[in-house]
Amino acid sequence: MALADAAQHHREPGAGADLARRVLGSPALRLAGRRLLTAIPVLWGVTFLTYAIMSSLPGDTAQIILGINATQGDIDKLNHKLGLDQPFWERYWHWFSNLLHGNLGTSVINNASVNSDLGQRLPTTAVLVGYSLLVTLILSVAVAVLAARRPNGIFDRLSLGVSTLGLSISPFVLALLLQYIFGSQLRWLPVISGSIGNNPGTWFKTLTLPAMALGFGLFSVYTRLLRADIVEQMQREDYIVTAKAKGVAPHRVLLRHATRNSLFGLITLVGLNLGTLIGAVAIIEPLFSVPGIGAALIDAINVHDVPLVEGIVVVFALVTVLGNLLADLSYAVLDPRIRYGRSTS
Amino acid sequence: MAAQLPSAAMIPGAPPLLPPLVSSRRLRAQSLSRTLRLWVPAGLLILLAGMCFLLPIIITIPPPTGGSILDANAPLFSPGHILGADPVGNDVFSRICYGGRIAFEVSLAVTAIGMASGCLIGITAGYFGGWVDTILSRVLDVLIAFPALVLTIAIAEGLQPSEFHTILALLVFSVPAFGRISRAATLAVRELPFILAARLSGTGGWRVMVRHVVPNIVPSIATFSLLGIGIVIIIEGALDFLGYGIQPPAPSWGNMIAQGQTVMDVQPQYVLVPSLFLLAMVVAVNALGDALRERWGVR
Amino acid sequence: MSDTLLDTGTLLKVAGLRVAFALGGRQIHAVNGVSYSVAQRQTLAIIGESGSGKTVSCRALLGLLPSTATVAGSAQFRGTELIGLSDAQLRKHRGTDIAMVFQDPARSLNPTMRVGAQITEAIRTHRQLSKAEAREQAIELLRLVRMPAAERRFHEYPHQLSGGMRQRVMIAIALACRPRLLIADEATTALDVTTQAQIMELLLDLQDQLGMSLIMISHDLGLAASYADEVIVMYGGKVVEQAPSAKLFGVGGAVRMRYTRALLDAIPHLERPAHTLLPVVGGRPPDLSALPEGCSFAPRCAHARDDCRQAEPELAEHVPGHRWACWHPCENGAAPHD
Numbered sequence: 001m002a003l004a005d006a007a008q009h010h011r012e013p014g015a016g017a018d019l020a021r022r023v024l025g026s027p028a029l030r031l032a033g034r035r036l037l038t039a040i041p042v043l044w045g046v047t048f049l050t051y052a053i054m055s056s057l058p059g060d061t062a063q064i065i066l067g068i069n070a071t072q073g074d075i076d077k078l079n080h081k082l083g084l085d086q087p088f089w090e091r092y093w094h095w096f097s098n099l100l101h102g103n104l105g106t107s108v109i110n111n112a113s114v115n116s117d118l119g120q121r122l123p124t125t126a127v128l129v130g131y132s133l134l135v136t137l138i139l140s141v142a143v144a145v146l147a148a149r150r151p152n153g154i155f156d157r158l159s160l161g162v163s164t165l166g167l168s169i170s171p172f173v174l175a176l177l178l179q180y181i182f183g184s185q186l187r188w189l190p191v192i193s194g195s196i197g198n199n200p201g202t203w204f205k206t207l208t209l210p211a212m213a214l215g216f217g218l219f220s221v222y223t224r225l226l227r228a229d230i231v232e233q234m235q236r237e238d239y240i241v242t243a244k245a246k247g248v249a250p251h252r253v254l255l256r257h258a259t260r261n262s263l264f265g266l267i268t269l270v271g272l273n274l275g276t277l278i279g280a281v282a283i284i285e286p287l288f289s290v291p292g293i294g295a296a297l298i299d300a301i302n303v304h305d306v307p308l309v310e311g312i313v314v315v316f317a318l319v320t321v322l323g324n325l326l327a328d329l330s331y332a333v334l335d336p337r338i339r340y341g342r343s344t345s
Numbered sequence: 346m347a348a349q350l351p352s353a354a355m356i357p358g359a360p361p362l363l364p365p366l367v368s369s370r371r372l373r374a375q376s377l378s379r380t381l382r383l384w385v386p387a388g389l390l391i392l393l394a395g396m397c398f399l400l401p402i403i404i405t406i407p408p409p410t411g412g413s414i415l416d417a418n419a420p421l422f423s424p425g426h427i428l429g430a431d432p433v434g435n436d437v438f439s440r441i442c443y444g445g446r447i448a449f450e451v452s453l454a455v456t457a458i459g460m461a462s463g464c465l466i467g468i469t470a471g472y473f474g475g476w477v478d479t480i481l482s483r484v485l486d487v488l489i490a491f492p493a494l495v496l497t498i499a500i501a502e503g504l505q506p507s508e509f510h511t512i513l514a515l516l517v518f519s520v521p522a523f524g525r526i527s528r529a530a531t532l533a534v535r536e537l538p539f540i541l542a543a544r545l546s547g548t549g550g551w552r553v554m555v556r557h558v559v560p561n562i563v564p565s566i567a568t569f570s571l572l573g574i575g576i577v578i579i580i581e582g583a584l585d586f587l588g589y590g591i592q593p594p595a596p597s598w599g600n601m602i603a604q605g606q607t608v609m610d611v612q613p614q615y616v617l618v619p620s621l622f623l624l625a626m627v628v629a630v631n632a633l634g635d636a637l638r639e640r641w642g643v644r
Numbered sequence: 645m646s647d648t649l650l651d652t653g654t655l656l657k658v659a660g661l662r663v664a665f666a667l668g669g670r671q672i673h674a675v676n677g678v679s680y681s682v683a684q685r686q687t688l689a690i691i692g693e694s695g696s697g698k699t700v701s702c703r704a705l706l707g708l709l710p711s712t713a714t715v716a717g718s719a720q721f722r723g724t725e726l727i728g729l730s731d732a733q734l735r736k737h738r739g740t741d742i743a744m745v746f747q748d749p750a751r752s753l754n755p756t757m758r759v760g761a762q763i764t765e766a767i768r769t770h771r772q773l774s775k776a777e778a779r780e781q782a783i784e785l786l787r788l789v790r791m792p793a794a795e796r797r798f799h800e801y802p803h804q805l806s807g808g809m810r811q812r813v814m815i816a817i818a819l820a821c822r823p824r825l826l827i828a829d830e831a832t833t834a835l836d837v838t839t840q841a842q843i844m845e846l847l848l849d850l851q852d853q854l855g856m857s858l859i860m861i862s863h864d865l866g867l868a869a870s871y872a873d874e875v876i877v878m879y880g881g882k883v884v885e886q887a888p889s890a891k892l893f894g895v896g897g898a899v900r901m902r903y904t905r906a907l908l909d910a911i912p913h914l915e916r917p918a919h920t921l922l923p924v925v926g927g928r929p930p931d932l933s934a935l936p937e938g939c940s941f942a943p944r945c946a947h948a949r950d951d952c953r954q955a956e957p958e959l960a961e962h963v964p965g966h967r968w969a970c971w972h973p974c975e976n977g978a979a980p981h982d
Binding site: 041045050054164168170176177184282283298320 | 483484486487489490491492493494495496498499575579582583586587602606609610613616620623624627628630631632635
């Protein structure tokens with residue numbers, strides 16, 4: 001008895017290192033490593049495609065900068081200064097080799113370093129996305145579990161209606177509506193945002209409306225998926241019947257058994273969705289004047305600021321790839337079937 | 346052995362011995378609910394389509410553009426302008442109808458073309474596997490990781506914005522999405538025993554694909570395409586809203602909302618009316634997709 | 645507590661059990677008036693093909709059916725009526741009085757929960773024990789079901805065990821609170837033949853050791869013949885034949901109902917001449933949402949006559965201890981293979 005206890009205690013502090021060892025040596029990490037390797041050509045493909053498209057757009061950057069009245073000579077001089085008269089491949093190679101050194105180039109428009117420009121904007125976007133994601137996930141799980149308790153009950157049908165609405169409403173319409181209701185009419189929340197300034201508290205308030213605009217659509221997708229998954233587990237899986245047959249209380253069956261196994265699917269979805277989320281940011285940020293990465297994108301495209309567009313695209317693509325990677329990894333860490341292989345019996 | 350007289354009726358056509366256990370009221374309610382959930386959204390869509398495409402042909406309504414300034418800002422339900430007129434004098438209802446045509450046409454075209462090409466890529470990749478799959482999957486990955494918004498805006502910017510170019514631009518979203526889902530569906534179906542049986546019997550690759558794989562993934566592709574129609578409608582609206590799609594004065598629900606944005610505080614109806622129609626259409630499409638998914642048992 | 649029972653030693657008495665499902669606007673009559681009783685320490689086999697209602701009728705006892713099901717009739721366990729109890733009340737009986745072992749242990753165990761935790765969950769649901777005490781009991785249970793290296797297995801996940809070991813875990817879970825009645829629903833169907841025999845032997849030994857009654861649900865007549873005291877044959881949601889197993893399968897077997905006869909005949913025998921066609925039962929199981937009038941087996945029965953199709957035969961005890969429901973049963977004493 002004492003021996004068994006001692007053995008148990010020996011497990012506890014060592015468990016952390018034990019887990020780490022298992023994960024590191026596991027097929028999971030090898031899978032992740034493989035994914036990372038395949039991600040590199042994908043990233044390259046994305047940057048190349050963007051560069052090609054941006055470069056083949058009609059319209060002259062120098063002309064846009066100088067305005068309509070510029071002379072051809074001035075345009076040519078500026079083009080030469082910006083290096084825009086070099087052939088495509090030279091320009092791309094130049095940019096790419098800079099990228100490999102971590103330098104994203106210089107913005108054509110305001111001559112600021114793209115690195116520093118994005119560096120300033122990135123935290124804002126990150127906070128917005130994080131804020132939105134966190135609140136959405138908490139709400140999603142809560143609503144999905146409550147809905148799954150009584151499938152086709154009142155709460156379930158209500159949440160289904162709300163999530164259908166969330167899926168169907170265009171983000172810009174939602175943004176306008178939120179501004180109208182909470183901003184002009186009720187005057188609860190500020191309509192436009194700004195930089196963090198001196199008051200983080202107020203800054204968070206200004207981020208609330210854009211976070212809601214982002215989050216509502218997310219909430220709908222996540223809640224639907226999780227609820228469907230939980231209900232599926234509860235109704236079709238045999239281990240649920242076993243749990244019930246043991247006499248386990250319904251709330252524990254729902255939470256410890258069904259929901260716990262459904263969270264996988266949700267985490268995977270969050271990872272895979274990260275790319276789409278970033279894309280939505282590009283529309284939401286300008287509407288609320290949030291000075292993040294997305295806000296810069298549309299303006300940059302308009303003025304053919306290729307380095308800036310490329311820089312933003314690189315960030316977006318990186319986030320997407322990382323999201324996919326996270327989704328795969330989470331499976332490996334959380335699903336014991338992958339974490340521990342078959343043992344010899 | 347002689348037959349023993351049963352204790353119940355021997356008359357042919359007699360009602361079953363045991364009374365039904367589940368109340369017929371419950372069964373009827375269940376059946377009614379299912380039917381409604383399919384036909385209400387379908388009916389709504391048919392109504393909207395009829396309104397946008399047929400109504401302007403059948404009855405005379407004011408033109409969507411070139412309205413007289415005298416009619417400007419006519420409120421709802423004014424004579425001759427059932428949904429009012431916008432600040433320039435155009436009839437709102439007429440603009441809704443013609444704008445709705447754009448929504449239907451673009452979403453259906455994008456989804457149809459996207460489904461055809463995306464599924465071709467995805468099914469080929471999923472079915473043949475190996476290096477075919479690897480290459481095609483990387484291509485799909487690039488398209489998915491690529492911020493399609495950039496390309497969409499770029500296309501709209503570079504080429505003259507028009508309905509056709511909008512369709513092209515939106516294909517960037519549609520093709521990889523269908524590619525991904527058809528590949529996943531094909532992978533799921535490929536492992537089923539009857540596919541293996543077909544291949545073992547010597548049926549060629551393409552034949553198996555067309556005659557066996559495709560019919561089995563139709564339910565999931567079909568329900569996904571409904572979801573896709575909804576998404577395309579939303580993105581198309583967003584494009585118009587940002588000014589890269591259909592240009593005013595030609596009406597589209599997105600650019601109507603954009604125009605209404607400036608006067609939203611005082612005259613919210615210019616934002617609300619097209620928003621409501623947009624919402625109704627997408628809700629109907631999504632609800633229809635849900636009902637079909639339930640009927641066909643797709644996950 | 646069992647004073648209200650007429651027979652002493654009767655553990656479970658099922659009478660007129662009916663289950664119907666409401667699905668897609670139609671009614672599926674899964675169980676249509678099933679009655680039987682199980683005595684202490686008795687082994688009852690319920691035999692039937694898929695869709696005969698054998699699993700549904702047993703799950704109905706513990707209220708383990710989905711919400712689309714409606715249950716009627718009576719099932720008395722030591723005098724307590726189970727049908728109609730609320731879920732909270734039934735939970736007191738689940739695992740403690742009646743426990744179930746299911747068919748596919750790969751799917752019947754939570755894949756993300758360690759095997760030991762699933763056993764201790766069964767224990768701690770009904771008894772106030774500390775984690776350590778529950779763990780001890782769980783390991784004891786694993787030893788009881790003859791699990792090799794019980795202490796190690798306690799910490800493993802289901803996918804790390806073989807099929808036979810997983811089923812032992814299921815049995816350990818079922819026995820956690822020493823139930824009086826164990827229902828084994830196709831417990832050995834998903835296992836290979838050798839493991840099957842091992843698990844059956846284990847079940848019977850445990851039954852003996854712990855003084856339990858056992859209901860085995862199966863489609864395998866051989867299993868019933870070898871291990872059961874009493875056999876019930878179900879078809880179309882009803883009991884069509886019931887007798888002690890010796891009477892049914894023993895020498896001079898007295899199978900009466902045509903369906904049971906057909907089942908027996910479909911088992912290949914070495915004694916048959918080579919290349920004889922296997923007499924399988926043609927047709928398909930009845931559509932439970934539209935049961936025919938008359939005997940449900942009539943459409944597939946080679947000996948069906950007009951009266952079979954018009955009126956349903958009642959399950960009656962024509963010979964003491966042996967009940968059947970057939971207008972034109974087999975002759976007495978027909979050899980099992982002819």
